[in-house]
Amino acid sequence: MKPSSAPLPRGDATRAALLAAALQVFGDKGFEAASTRQIAAAARANIAMIAYHFGGKEGLRAACADHVAAVLSGIFGTAAAPRVETASQARAALKALARAGVRGIVADEAARPLARFLLREISDPSPAFARVFETGFAPLHARVCRLWALATGEEPESEATRLSVFALIAQIVYFRIARAPVLLRMGWSEIGPNQAAAIEAIVLANLEAALDAAGRRA
Amino acid sequence: MKPSSAPLPRGDATRAALLAAALQVFGDKGFEAASTRQIAAAARANIAMIAYHFGGKEGLRAACADHVAAVLSGIFGTAAAPRVETASQARAALKALARAGVRGIVADEAARPLARFLLREISDPSPAFARVFETGFAPLHARVCRLWALATGEEPESEATRLSVFALIAQIVYFRIARAPVLLRMGWSEIGPNQAAAIEAIVLANLEAALDAAGRRA
DNA sequence: GTCTATAAACAGATAGAC
DNA sequence: GTCTATCTGTTTATAGAC
Structure with a gap:
C-alpha cells in the first residue's frame, strides 16, 4: 500500500x-x-x-486471487450505486453496471488480464478463490439483485431475481469466454471498441426487455 | 459404426x-x-x-473433438426445425431449442462430459476444433438466426440478430461454466432437474422478452 | 534479495517382448 | 493389441554462493 x-x-x-x-x-x-x-x-x-x-506456484496463484479481489472490491465497494430510491433510478443504475461490465470485461485493454484471470477462476476455482466468492462476489450480486427488485417490483432474494441477475452477467462474460466462435461467426478479427459497442447495445436491449417483462409480471 | x-x-x-x-x-x-x-x-x-x-495426447484430443462434432451434428442435423414458416412457429422452435440447450448442456447427466469438453474447447480451442466451428457450429448458428429473423421480422444476418443469438446461447452455457458461484449464491448443492427447470424458466422468459422487444423494433 | 546449479518428481513417447 | 521398462525432456522446488 x-x-x-x-x-x-x-x-x-x-x-x-x-x-x-x-x-x-x-x-x-x-x-x-x-x-x-x-x-x-x-x-x-x-x-x-x-x-x-x-x-511457490500455488502461493502465486493465491496472491493473484487476493489482488483481483482487492481491485474488485475497490471498484464496486466505493463507486457502486450511491443512492437509488426509485424504479427508474434503479434501472439506470443497472444499465450503468451492464455498460461498465461490457467495457471492463470485454473491451478495456488494461483490465483484460484481470478479467481473464477472474474468468478462469470462475470455471476452475482455486481454494483461495472460494473466499473471494463469499466475501466479494456474493454481496455484490445481492446488491445488483436489490437494484433489480427496485426496478421491477419483484422480490430481491427470490430465485427468479437471483437467476435473472446471473443471466445478465452471463451475456457479458460469454463474449470474453467464447471469443473464438464469436469472432469467426461475426467475421471480426478482434473485439475492439466498435465490436464492444455492438455487444453493449444488445446486452442493454436485452436488459431493458427483461426488466419490462419482469415489471409486467410483478 | x-x-x-x-x-x-x-x-x-x-x-x-x-x-x-x-x-x-x-x-x-x-x-x-x-x-x-x-x-x-x-x-x-x-x-x-x-x-x-x-x-499421442494431441491425437486423442482431436479424436475427442471429432467425436463431439459427430454427436452434435447427429443431434442438430436431423432433429432441428423441420418446417418453420410462420413467426409463431419460429418462436416455438426457438423456445424448443433453448429448452433442449438447457437440458443438454446444464442438466443432462449423460451429456455432461461432452458438454464440458465442448465448452473447454470453446474457450481454449485446439487446431482440430477450428474445423468444427466452421463446419458444425457456424451453420447451426445461422439456422438459429433465420428462426430469430422469422420470429421478429429482423434481418437474419444483421449484426444485431447474430449477437442476439449469441446472447441467448450465453445464458445457457454460463450456468455450466460458472457453476461454482451459481451454486454458492443460490444455496444449491448441485444443478439437478429442479434447478435446471428454474434456469430454463428464466432463459425462456428472457427469450420471450427479447423477441417481443425486437419484434416491436422491426 | 538475487542469483546459479541442481535435485526430485513428473510428463509424453517409444522400443521390444509377448 | 497389449504390456513392461525405459528414454528424454520439462516441471517445480530448493540449497547455497554472493
Whole structure:
C-alpha cells in the first residue's frame, strides 16, 4: 500500500512484476498450463524469486486471487450505486453496471488480464478463490439483485431475481469466454471498441426487455 | 459404426474406453492439466495404447473433438426445425431449442462430459476444433438466426440478430461454466432437474422478452 | 534479495517382448 | 493389441554462493 510516487524498494518491485506477469500468464493459458519459468521470464525476474516471495506456484496463484479481489472490491465497494430510491433510478443504475461490465470485461485493454484471470477462476476455482466468492462476489450480486427488485417490483432474494441477475452477467462474460466462435461467426478479427459497442447495445436491449417483462409480471 | 448389439472387438473396445475417459478427464481438468496416465487408468487401459490408437495426447484430443462434432451434428442435423414458416412457429422452435440447450448442456447427466469438453474447447480451442466451428457450429448458428429473423421480422444476418443469438446461447452455457458461484449464491448443492427447470424458466422468459422487444423494433 | 546449479518428481513417447 | 521398462525432456522446488 505504498503511494506510487515513491519508487518501490527493489524487492517489492520484483514482487509486483511477478504478480502482474502471473496474472497475465495464468489468465492466458490457465494455471496448470502456465509454467513458473515463463512467468519469471515475463517479469524479468529469476525463477527462484517465486518461491522466495510467494512460497511457490500455488502461493502465486493465491496472491493473484487476493489482488483481483482487492481491485474488485475497490471498484464496486466505493463507486457502486450511491443512492437509488426509485424504479427508474434503479434501472439506470443497472444499465450503468451492464455498460461498465461490457467495457471492463470485454473491451478495456488494461483490465483484460484481470478479467481473464477472474474468468478462469470462475470455471476452475482455486481454494483461495472460494473466499473471494463469499466475501466479494456474493454481496455484490445481492446488491445488483436489490437494484433489480427496485426496478421491477419483484422480490430481491427470490430465485427468479437471483437467476435473472446471473443471466445478465452471463451475456457479458460469454463474449470474453467464447471469443473464438464469436469472432469467426461475426467475421471480426478482434473485439475492439466498435465490436464492444455492438455487444453493449444488445446486452442493454436485452436488459431493458427483461426488466419490462419482469415489471409486467410483478 | 458397429451396432451396439454385437460385442466390440477387443481393440475397438479399448479405443472407445480411452475416448470416453479422455472426454471426461479433458473436460474435467482441461487438456494441459490432464495426464495421459490418468486417462489410461480411468479407461483401465495401458498408457502405451494412447500412442497406438491415437498417435499421442494431441491425437486423442482431436479424436475427442471429432467425436463431439459427430454427436452434435447427429443431434442438430436431423432433429432441428423441420418446417418453420410462420413467426409463431419460429418462436416455438426457438423456445424448443433453448429448452433442449438447457437440458443438454446444464442438466443432462449423460451429456455432461461432452458438454464440458465442448465448452473447454470453446474457450481454449485446439487446431482440430477450428474445423468444427466452421463446419458444425457456424451453420447451426445461422439456422438459429433465420428462426430469430422469422420470429421478429429482423434481418437474419444483421449484426444485431447474430449477437442476439449469441446472447441467448450465453445464458445457457454460463450456468455450466460458472457453476461454482451459481451454486454458492443460490444455496444449491448441485444443478439437478429442479434447478435446471428454474434456469430454463428464466432463459425462456428472457427469450420471450427479447423477441417481443425486437419484434416491436422491426 | 538475487542469483546459479541442481535435485526430485513428473510428463509424453517409444522400443521390444509377448 | 497389449504390456513392461525405459528414454528424454520439462516441471517445480530448493540449497547455497554472493
